[in-house]
Amino acid sequence: MKIPLSDRLMACCNFISPGDRVADIGCDHGYLSIYLLTQGIASSVIASDINEGPLQSAKVNAQRYGVREKIAFYLSDGVQNIPRDFDTLVCAGMGADTMISILEAAPWLQNNQYRLILQCQSKRPMLRRYLSDHGWHITRETLVKEGKFFYPVMEVIYEPGHLLTDAQCYIAPALLADGSPLLPEFIQWVTDALQTAVTGLARNGGKKYEELQKILQELKSLNI
Numbered sequence: 001m002k003i004p005l006s007d008r009l010m011a012c013c014n015f016i017s018p019g020d021r022v023a024d025i026g027c028d029h030g031y032l033s034i035y036l037l038t039q040g041i042a043s044s045v046i047a048s049d050i051n052e053g054p055l056q057s058a059k060v061n062a063q064r065y066g067v068r069e070k071i072a073f074y075l076s077d078g079v080q081n082i083p084r085d086f087d088t089l090v091c092a093g094m095g096a097d098t099m100i101s102i103l104e105a106a107p108w109l110q111n112n113q114y115r116l117i118l119q120c121q122s123k124r125p126m127l128r129r130y131l132s133d134h135g136w137h138i139t140r141e142t143l144v145k146e147g148k149f150f151y152p153v154m155e156v157i158y159e160p161g162h163l164l165t166d167a168q169c170y171i172a173p174a175l176l177a178d179g180s181p182l183l184p185e186f187i188q189w190v191t192d193a194l195q196t197a198v199t200g201l202a203r204n205g206g207k208k209y210e211e212l213q214k215i216l217q218e219l220k221s222l223n224i
């Protein structure tokens with residue numbers, strides 16, 4: 001029985017190293033956890049969700065795929081109620097506000113024994129700014145496209161000293177280094193959105209206008 005894993009979640013799985021002990025935060029249906037175990041990629045999996053409904057559906061799905069007993073399930077807001085003995089935390093399909101509040105509530109994650117795989121749905125520049133300002137380093141980032149939507153997936157470790165510029169919070173150096181064939185199209189999409197915002201602010205000018213204008217110029221100068 002094939003696991004209905006989206007390309008977005010497959011990209012997250014591709015960042016997992018063989019033998020990793022994984023914590024799947026906001027597991028919902030549980031397919032990422034199930035895939036990592038049935039494929040023999042993860043050595044253990046914690047699957048958690050803040051809501052009982054999704055957690056139950058993850059349990060039902062895990063049963064269907066024969067890995068119910070291999071997954072440790074927790075009802076938890078972020079990492080608050082889960083054990084700390086994992087290597088890689090995956091947070092997929094959430095917005096930047098939620099991811100930031102999860103990281104804020106767990107300073108113990110700021111330790112180079114942990115690796116984060118983040119697939120953020122909204123306000124990604126804000127998330128990258130937060131990560132950069134709080135000592136997190138985006139070591140790898142790749143792109144997935146499903147329908148007309150782009151999904152950057154990043155690998156992050158705690159390693160202070162890698163400050164991003166404002167433009168790099170839109171297109172991170174790690175994403176440029178990844179060399180994804182989707183990159184030119186993604187940069188165009190990002191700059192188009194910024195151009196629309198800048199045009200909207202142009203009449204009144206102001207700090208935000210200056211700021212976005214500068215970011216736009218920097219992104220337009222990227223030679224991809």
Ligand SMILES: C[S@@+](CC[C@H](N)C(=O)[O-])C[C@H]1O[C@@H](n2cnc3c(N)ncnc32)[C@H](O)[C@@H]1O
Binds near residue numbers: 050077
């Ligand atoms: C849109 S689903 C994404 C599910 C799956 N990770 C994916 O990417 O397909 C978001 C899930 O995160 C859960 N969630 C939201 N806030 C959370 C938090 N603070 N801690 C844990 N889970 C959370 C929701 O209940 C929901 O099941």
